[in-house]
Every structure is written in C-alpha cells, then in structure tokens.
Amino acid sequence: MFIKYAITVIDTVSTRDGSRSHTADKAYFEKLSSYNGYLHASSTVTTTFDSQEAAENFIEELPVSRCGEYNNKYEYGVEAIEYTHANHSGWSDVHPYEIVRVVSPKTIEIRVMDAELDKNWKPEIIAGGFAGHCTNQGAQKWDYKSNPEYTVIRARLRKDGYFHSANGRHVLSKTPYKFHDYNF
Secondary structure, three states: OEEEEEEEEEEEEEEOOOOOEEEOOOEEEEEEOOOOOOEEEEOOOOOOEOOHHHHHHHHOOOOOEEEOOEEEEEEEEEEEEEEOEEEEEEOOEEEOEEEEEEEEOOEEEEEEOEEEEOOOOOOOEEOOOOOOEEOOHHHOOEEEEOOOOOOOEEEEEOOOOOEEEOOEEEEEEOOOOOEOOOOO
C-alpha cells in the first residue's frame, strides 16, 4: 500500500447580496491558476503530497475566498489516499499492476496481475471502423488475481507526475483496472 495525501475542497457559492447560496460536493484540489488565481478542483485526485504536513502547509497558500460576480468561500481538508495498484497505461489499453513494496516516496515495486474477461460480458460488434466497431466496450468486466510467479519491477516517479517502469507509464489507483480497446 502506498499512501499519498490530497487536499479536499468544499466550495460555497453565494450571490453578492447573500440571498442565495449553494455548497458543492467535496472535490479535490487540482491546481491554482497562475493567470487569475482561480482554484481548480475535480472529482478525481490528480494532485497529491508525500506527507500530511506538506499538504497542510500548502493549504496555507490557498485562497479562503474569491469575490467576483458571485462570492466563493473555500473550506479545505487533507485526506489520506491509500493506493494499492499502479495500472499500466499502454495507449488505449490498460493492464493491472499491484504495488508490492514501497521503496521510497519516488520509487515503488510493482507486479503485473492476471486478468480474465468475465464470462457474462461479450463484445457487441457492428459494421464500421477497420473491420467492426464494439459498441459496449466501456462496460467490460474483468476478474483479477495476484500472481506471485510474475517478476517484480521498479517504477519511479517522474516530473510529469506519473510512475514509469521499463514497461511505460503507470497510474496509481485504489483498484486494479483492465481495459482492452476493441476499436483499435
């Protein structure tokens, strides 16, 4: 298990006269725009910190409110994200890898997992594309199994924010994920 820390954001938007307000669902801090100081947040975790202290220190630099046509008030928190997988992103296909050992905040050891297509899911192919077009590939279901016989490899964090191994780029995840692009 690999633990990183994310900043949570709850944004309350109100009219300038205070007659109406809306509190958005919890989101995760993504970035602060250098152009206009606008706070970007999303429903998925994209920006993480190595320690809770580092995330809390970063919160001190974030705005607590923003005035414009509407007023925004921000509430921040820190959430621990426990990653157990580093799925390999190979162009349009994705292959599941499990995190075997954390060497340092910038180096992990990973191992590919067995993934078997669920027998209840069948691709629906229609005419089109090169030879056919799969209309339901977004609903793929896979069964995952750890396989200790596979080789453990190292993946290192790069400046682009992703872990890279000799096999390519890996995306940290809480679950294994496999995707086969039938349309490519």
